[in-house]
Amino acid sequence: MNQDIHAERILVLDFGSQYTQLIARRVREIGVYCEILPWDVEETRVQGFAPSGVILSGGPESVHEETAQTPRIAAAVLDLAVPVLGICYGMQALAHQLGGVVEPSQTKEFGYAEVRARGHSVLLRDIEDRTNAEGHGLLDVWMSHGDR
Structure with a gap:
């Protein structure tokens, strides 16, 4: 592989997930430059990094705690006008801040879940652990959340 790993730059914002380092490692394993910064990093540092995309990690918080x-x-x-992928809390914060609905749950959920992506997102193309009887791709995931 003889590519410039700095051609694409991914910024991982850490919201406290125990998997943030693993997320960054997986990005680097596919030959993409990646840095982890805390969620409250100075805006000028985010802009100066000039990412091609941003990943928002999970974390233990709830978007309902004001x-x-x-x-x-x-x-x-x-405002960067680049793709943003939210994982767990990162996705809930993204939805909440952009006007979506994130509901508090009475009980927390932990454990294995099977996810089927709907639609034809380039983000999930050819990513599956197996297919179901109808031929839809399925992913095995581990969930840990208190909001839905």
Whole structure:
């Protein structure tokens, strides 16, 4: 492989997930330059990094806790005009901040889940653990969340 790993730059914003390092490692394993920064990094540093895309990690917080310490996605991240992938809390924060509905759950869910992606997103093309009887791709995932 003789490619410039800096041609594409992915920024991983860490919201406290125990898997943030693993996410970054997987990005690097496919030959893409990647850095991890805390969720509350200065906006000028995000802009200076000039990412091709951003991954928002999961974390232990809830978007329903309206305290100063509850992580939020900086406006500078959303203004970059690059693809943003939210994982767990990162996706909930993204949905919540952009006007979507994230509901608090009475019980927390932990454990194995089987996910079927609907639609034809380039993000999930050819990513599957197996197919079901109808030929739809299925992913085995581990969930840990208290909101839905």
